[in-house]
Amino acid sequence: MPDRLDGTVALITGASSGIGEATALAFAEQGAAVALAARRADRLEALAAKIREAGGTAVTIAADVTDExxxxxAVKRTAAELGRLDTLVNNAGVMLVGPVVDAPVKEWERMVQVNLLGLLYCAHAALPHLLEAAESQPRRVADMVNISSVAGRTARRGFGVYNATKHAVGAFSESLRQEVTGRHVRVSLVEPGAVETELVSQNRPEIQELLGQRFTGVERLQAADIADAINYIVTRPRRVAVNEILIRPTEQE
Ligand code: NDP
Structure with a gap:
């Protein structure tokens, strides 16, 4: 019997679109109060209004996770305004791909800053709260769910620095898991394949075209499919730690 999330509080980074937005909706449906963080405050407000209309609790936090x-x-405000922090979903990310030769180095810096440093800053700030939540009611367990990618498992030509950031997320997650699992903080890794979100739109036009061609004939995952996996992780009973989920569109090689 899965646990609902009533009485718990979740902070979701990158909640202004895609997987983060879908996860916030899924958590709110399970009874969690949600803190929505990203840079686009208008998008967060619209999502919070939707959650509140359905009877849920949501606060918005305009934040750039690359700024420590x-x-x-963002973590401090979540705990102050919603009273605790049981779940952190480290989801904010960017994917800027293309050949290494002659790549704009600024794109690399942005990926390292968001995908890796931003995730580390949020993890560091959240851990004391997660450890505290893990010792208290209502669930006596807490969760950090880090969003990696298939690209965090398998390196591919054209994805070098994105691969590097997501592999790093996997390595960090496993190390941290070993450190805190005995204290009932579960650290999980989710590795999606191609999901229909705004992620690709950040790339240069010629790269967007190449990415489109690569997935011709593949029915992409919906953001809600990944939210479903994240929801599965955090609603397991206290004794069950789902360490890792790799989830691809059926037609993706
Ligand atoms: P979206 O582009 O739809 O969402 C990315 C989110 O990250 C947005 O909410 C954006 O908000 C936020 N974000 C970006 N930069 C920052 C920043 N500096 N500070 C705070 N928030 C930031 O893409 P997805 O939903 O697809 O991506 C979510 C995660 O899933 C990423 O980590 C991505 O790598 C991963 N993923 C996605 C896959 C896919 O195919 N879509 C496949 C595998 C993994 P804002 O711009 O408002 O700040």
Missing amino acids: QQARE
């Missing part, structure tokens, strides 16, 4: 102070403040 803003990441720290």
Whole structure:
């Protein structure tokens, strides 16, 4: 029997679109109060209004996770405004791909800053709260769910630095899992394949075209499919830690 999330509080980074938005909706449906973090405050407000209309609790936090102070403040505000922090979904990310030769180095820096440093800042700030939540009611377990990618498992030509950031997320998650699992903080890794979101739209036009061609004939996952996997992880009973989920579209090789 899965646990509902009533009485718990979740912070979701990158909640203004795609997987983060779908996860916030799924958690709110399970009874969690949700803190929605990203840079686009208007998108967060619209999502919060939707959650509140359905009877849920949501706060919005305009934050750039690449700024350590803003990441720290997002965690602090969640705990202050919603009373605790049981679940962190480290989801904010960017994927800027293409050949290494002649690549714009700024794109690499952005991926390292968001996908890796941003995730680390949020994890660091959240851990004391997660450890505290794991010792208290209502669930006596807490969760950090880190969003990696198939690209965090398998390196491919054209994806070098994105691969590097997502492999790093996997390595960090496993190390942290070993450190805190005995204290009932579960650290999980979710590795999606191609999901229909805004992720690709950040790329240069010629790269967007190549990415489109690569997935011709593949029915992509919906953001809700990944939210479903994340929801599965955090609603397991206290004794069950789902360490890792790799989830691809059926037609993706
Ligand atoms: P979206 O582009 O739809 O969402 C990305 C989210 O990250 C947005 O909410 C964006 O919000 C947020 N974000 C980006 N930069 C920052 C920042 N500096 N500070 C705070 N938030 C930021 O893409 P997805 O939903 O697909 O991506 C979510 C995660 O899933 C990423 O980590 C991605 O790598 C991963 N993933 C996605 C796959 C896919 O095929 N879509 C496949 C595998 C993994 P805002 O711009 O408002 O700040």
